[in-house]
Amino acid sequence: MPLKALDYESLNEKVKKVQYAVRGELYLRASELQKEGKKIIFTNVGNPHALGQKPLTFPRQVVALCQAPFLLDDPNVGLLFPADAISRAKHYLSITSGGLGAYSDSRGIPGVRKEVAEFIEKRDGYPSDPELIYLTDGASKGVMQILNAIIRGEGDGILVPVPQYPLYSATISLFGGSLVPYYLEETANWGLDVNNLRQSVAQARANGITVRAMVIINPGNPTGQCLSEANLREILNFCYRESLVLLGDEVYQQNIYQDERPFISARKVLMGMGLPVSKEVQLVSFHTVSKGYWGECGQRGGYFEMTNIPPKTVDEIYKVVSIALSPNVPAQIFMGLMVNPPKPGDISYEQFIRESKGILESLRRRAHIMTDGFNSCRNVVCNFTEGAMYSFPQIRLPPRAIEAAKRAGKVPDVFYCLKLLEATGISTVPGSGFGQKEGVFHLRTTILPAEEDMPAIMDSFKKFNDEFMDQYED
Numbered sequence: 001m002p003l004k005a006l007d008y009e010s011l012n013e014k015v016k017k018v019q020y021a022v023r024g025e026l027y028l029r030a031s032e033l034q035k036e037g038k039k040i041i042f043t044n045v046g047n048p049h050a051l052g053q054k055p056l057t058f059p060r061q062v063v064a065l066c067q068a069p070f071l072l073d074d075p076n077v078g079l080l081f082p083a084d085a086i087s088r089a090k091h092y093l094s095i096t097s098g099g100l101g102a103y104s105d106s107r108g109i110p111g112v113r114k115e116v117a118e119f120i121e122k123r124d125g126y127p128s129d130p131e132l133i134y135l136t137d138g139a140s141k142g143v144m145q146i147l148n149a150i151i152r153g154e155g156d157g158i159l160v161p162v163p164q165y166p167l168y169s170a171t172i173s174l175f176g177g178s179l180v181p182y183y184l185e186e187t188a189n190w191g192l193d194v195n196n197l198r199q200s201v202a203q204a205r206a207n208g209i210t211v212r213a214m215v216i217i218n219p220g221n222p223t224g225q226c227l228s229e230a231n232l233r234e235i236l237n238f239c240y241r242e243s244l245v246l247l248g249d250e251v252y253q254q255n256i257y258q259d260e261r262p263f264i265s266a267r268k269v270l271m272g273m274g275l276p277v278s279k280e281v282q283l284v285s286f287h288t289v290s291k292g293y294w295g296e297c298g299q300r301g302g303y304f305e306m307t308n309i310p311p312k313t314v315d316e317i318y319k320v321v322s323i324a325l326s327p328n329v330p331a332q333i334f335m336g337l338m339v340n341p342p343k344p345g346d347i348s349y350e351q352f353i354r355e356s357k358g359i360l361e362s363l364r365r366r367a368h369i370m371t372d373g374f375n376s377c378r379n380v381v382c383n384f385t386e387g388a389m390y391s392f393p394q395i396r397l398p399p400r401a402i403e404a405a406k407r408a409g410k411v412p413d414v415f416y417c418l419k420l421l422e423a424t425g426i427s428t429v430p431g432s433g434f435g436q437k438e439g440v441f442h443l444r445t446t447i448l449p450a451e452e453d454m455p456a457i458m459d460s461f462k463k464f465n466d467e468f469m470d471q472y473e474d
């Protein structure tokens with residue numbers, strides 16, 4: 001029989017080649033163990049509600065009423081829902097094309113795009129045009145749409161930080177482009193050295209690659225570093241000199257756990273740089289409802305904002321996003337609520353602030369508990385999680401452990417993470433899934449397990465690690 005189109009052997013080679021570690025070998029093994037009845041702590045994915053975080057009340061009240069508009073006609077609705085949630089629900093229903101069940105404009109609901117533009121203006125102090133803001137099914141879809149527009153073939157290179165979030169390596173691979181790594185400096189708190197950028201671009205060009213764009217993830221995933229204004233200015237000048245599009249992945253902009261480097265957007269720095277840079281550098285910025293203190297990952301809400309992108313290109317991107325008809329409409333309402341939350345004086349303001357502050361302050365404490373726990377182990381060094389929601393400790397593995405990994409046919413940090421999982425139920429992602437320097441090993445975990453469980457989890461990790469080292473250390 002001739003091969004059919006969906007027989008494995010005849011699949012698109014790019015599909016077979018692509019890797020995505022966040023749900024890779026460790027996650028699959030953890031799922032097997034869970035089926036066998038083992039208690040697993042799935043701290044491999046930045047999925048706050050899966051680890052017990054409660055959703056913020058106000059957004060759920062508004063979207064519940066939008067999903068069930070008949071409740072608005074119930075005379076008792078005011079007994080269950082606050083007046084500001086009722087009025088916001090009525091507002092959103094009035095700007096949809098027929099409620100949550102109707103497709104919206106392919107770029108998203110104009111009224112929500114306007115709320116995003118107002119949020120950006122308030123955050124950065126510069127005007128933002130709703131026409132250049134597209135709502136997407138999570139930031140992932142936006143990243144994929146923009147990379148799809150940029151990558152013409154394997155000769156096109158995208159500068160990506162290493163360690164990186166594998167959405168980028170996977171998408172570049174799937175679209176047949178070339179990933180051009182630039183290494184973050186672990187000993188400089190995962191700092192970004194522009195000299196590394198220059199070397200990476202020169203190396204790529206020597207290999208015949210046309211470097212077209214650069215990705216920054218700020219705050220970083222998995223590394224957690226926050227870029228300073230000076231860093232961002234250096235990067236924007238570099239993109240200007242090298243004519244690179246800058247993709248600013250800023251999904252963790254609400255997740256900041258130190259006061260020295262508050263979040264500043266790439267767009268704000270760009271707008272402040274004056275001509276010609278502020279008008280020449282092409283920037284696309286990404287945000288989501290999946291992170292921050294919202295953690296509404298399953299809703300699939302995101303946006304990207306285009307800066308200095310030519311109108312004809314914007315039209316082409318609009319054409320392509322139209323193929324998928326409409327972004328997720330309930331998620332667009334979550335996005336509107338995220339960028340335009342209850343204000344002082346609103347009935348729900350106090351509760352909203354109490355809930356969101358509570359989550360952020362707990363995340364900051366958990367970041368310290370986890371970092372300190374890792375650094376209490378003799379062979380582990382861990383930079384503090386300045387932002388985002390991950391911890392990325394370096395695990396120094398003795399030669400006999402590396403040999404044992406080789407005998408088992410595993411990359412050393414996969415070997416270590418599998419042993420950790422089997423012994424403790426802690427499901428992590430090996431550093432090799434994010435990229436790391438040769439001969440250096442890491443694992444990524446989230447800082448999301450419940451705060452009251454965190455000390456016991458770190459004790460369990462330390463016990464495993466010390467036993468592992470006793471077994472393999474000379």
Ligand SMILES: Cc1ncc(COP(=O)(O)O)c(CN[C@@H]2CONC2=O)c1O
Nearest residue numbers: 045046138139140165221251288290302
């Ligand atoms: C840097 C970064 N960009 C984009 C996304 C995608 O977000 P959306 O949910 O909006 O598509 C993620 C998700 N973080 C993944 C998911 O959980 N753990 C991770 O590392 C991310 O870490």
